[in-house]
Amino acid sequence: MAARTDGFEEPYLVCLGSTDEIGASCHYLQIDGTGIMLDAGADPEEDGLDSVPDLDFVQDRTDTWVDHVLITHAHQDHLGSLPVVIQNFPHVMVHMTRATRDLAGVLLPSSARLQARKLQEGSTTTEPLFGAEELDAYEYLYLGHHLEIPFDLTGVRGHTRVEGRLWDAGHVLGAAGVEIEIEDGDDVHRIFYTSDTSLTAQAILPGGSYPEGPIDTMILESTLGADPEAETYTRKSEERRFGEALKETLERGGTALVPVFALGRSQEVLAMIDRFKNRGIIEDDIPVYSAGMMRAISDVYDKTRFTTPRMNQDFEVYGVDQKRLPRGHNGLKNALEAPGILVVGSGMMFERTISNKLAQEMIGDEKNAVLLVGYAREDSPAGRLLVAENDEVVLDEARGMQDLRCQVERFRFSGHSHRRDLLDLVERLQPRRIILVHGDSEAREWMADNIKFFNPDAEIVVPVRGEPVRLLPE
Ligand SMILES: [Zn+2]
Numbered sequence: 001m002a003a004r005t006d007g008f009e010e011p012y013l014v015c016l017g018s019t020d021e022i023g024a025s026c027h028y029l030q031i032d033g034t035g036i037m038l039d040a041g042a043d044p045e046e047d048g049l050d051s052v053p054d055l056d057f058v059q060d061r062t063d064t065w066v067d068h069v070l071i072t073h074a075h076q077d078h079l080g081s082l083p084v085v086i087q088n089f090p091h092v093m094v095h096m097t098r099a100t101r102d103l104a105g106v107l108l109p110s111s112a113r114l115q116a117r118k119l120q121e122g123s124t125t126t127e128p129l130f131g132a133e134e135l136d137a138y139e140y141l142y143l144g145h146h147l148e149i150p151f152d153l154t155g156v157r158g159h160t161r162v163e164g165r166l167w168d169a170g171h172v173l174g175a176a177g178v179e180i181e182i183e184d185g186d187d188v189h190r191i192f193y194t195s196d197t198s199l200t201a202q203a204i205l206p207g208g209s210y211p212e213g214p215i216d217t218m219i220l221e222s223t224l225g226a227d228p229e230a231e232t233y234t235r236k237s238e239e240r241r242f243g244e245a246l247k248e249t250l251e252r253g254g255t256a257l258v259p260v261f262a263l264g265r266s267q268e269v270l271a272m273i274d275r276f277k278n279r280g281i282i283e284d285d286i287p288v289y290s291a292g293m294m295r296a297i298s299d300v301y302d303k304t305r306f307t308t309p310r311m312n313q314d315f316e317v318y319g320v321d322q323k324r325l326p327r328g329h330n331g332l333k334n335a336l337e338a339p340g341i342l343v344v345g346s347g348m349m350f351e352r353t354i355s356n357k358l359a360q361e362m363i364g365d366e367k368n369a370v371l372l373v374g375y376a377r378e379d380s381p382a383g384r385l386l387v388a389e390n391d392e393v394v395l396d397e398a399r400g401m402q403d404l405r406c407q408v409e410r411f412r413f414s415g416h417s418h419r420r421d422l423l424d425l426v427e428r429l430q431p432r433r434i435i436l437v438h439g440d441s442e443a444r445e446w447m448a449d450n451i452k453f454f455n456p457d458a459e460i461v462v463p464v465r466g467e468p469v470r471l472l473p474e
């Protein structure tokens with residue numbers, strides 16, 4: 001017989017994805033008979049069911065179910081398991097911004113194709129979790145919302161009225177924080193889930209906007225909580241350094257490889273290259289190549305430029321003169337013959353991706369440069385490049401050790417708020433209870449200590465996967 005969640009005081013929150021690292025983001029809220037899921041992410045480093053949050057917590061109980069899913073943005077760790085959630089709860093309504101809905105239409109089919117390809121290539125033994133065909137049917141469940149306009153989230157068996165509202169989160173196109181209001185007699189309880197958030201502006205997107213405080217509970221990301229360096233860099237000085245590095249590479253006749261994530265960073269990099277050309281930092285006729293899924297995503301950026309927050313609504317990613325990187329070995333070789341800039345995935349340069357293949361051809365020549373603009377895990381090829389010693393590195397196990405003679409440089413362009421900004425946000429919203437998510441233990445510990453220091457009265461919770469915690473303050 002299915003278990004009941006007796007003993008958990010409603011409303012409660014339970015993290016269904018990993019909590020001591022950045023894995024699949026997925027938080028389940030049980031609010032007086034209404035079941036709400038905040039994000040349905042997949043762990044990008046796992047395959048098959050290992051990548052999916054523990055839906056069993058909800059499945060195995062008679063008094064829990066999912067009425068509504070809110071997707072904060074289209075990154076894999078927030079969106080990737082949505083089809084699996086729909087397979088398990090076919091009556092859910094799925095809420096997101098309209099831009100995120102458009103991006104999901106590009107990213108989920110691409111994830112389905114990648115899963116099928118991995119099985120075919122033999123790099124995994126797990127069956128794909130979903131196929132591209134079934135996604136068309138699921139799209140009818142996706143409701144696109146405008147920012148800051150409230151919508152109903154009361155479940156069919158809900159006893160209290162619940163309302164949702166999306167706030168611009170900066171971060172990437174379509175990203176939103178979620179405000180939830182719970183009616184309680186004459187009282188209203190307010191909860192705010194930041195998800196991934198950027199208080200500061202990037203090249204294309206302005207910083208996020210947030211509800212007025214005070215609120216009852218804040219569910220706060222802590223990605224950069226253990227990163228003291230992040231707060232010492234300014235976007236402006238990093239952008240200048242990036243421009244200089246491109247200029248020097250091109251002037252010595254080299255090619256610059258900029259490995260990027262398809263959603264967010266690639267469009268931001270192209271916007272910066274546009275500025276460098278406009279300001280004469282790099283020559284106008286230097287070819288810029290882009291490739292893969294980022295091109296379809298850039299289309300969504302351009303299509304939504306009048307209806308989503310922008311630094312400059314007239315800017316178009318495709319207004320930046322760019323060529324599609326030629327396919328095939330010869331095509332790649334030709335692109336490397338004259339000075340140019342290659343903006344291609346994957347950001348961490350995983351094996352068999354374009355950035356990895358190009359790097360293998362480039363790193364032996366000191367004229368060239370690999371300019372890393374995003375997060376690189378230590379054990380990824382990009383991470384290995386950063387710490388390479390004795391001018392040798394392994395980019396692909398099949399090829400083995402290679403000579404490393406080109407320039408390798410790292411730049412700090414985060415789509416996340418650094419930790420001082422997150423503390424400012426706590427200050428602004430004045431929550432009485434703070435639930436820390438989306439960060440490793442060290443990051444969440446630093447955040448907890450510092451919030452406690454500035455707000456001794458606040459309740460701070462560091463939840464563990466699968467263990468319910470109170471949603472509202474005592
Ligand atoms: Zn994200």
Ligand SMILES: [Zn+2]
Nearest residue numbers: 075077078196
């Ligand atoms: Zn995330």
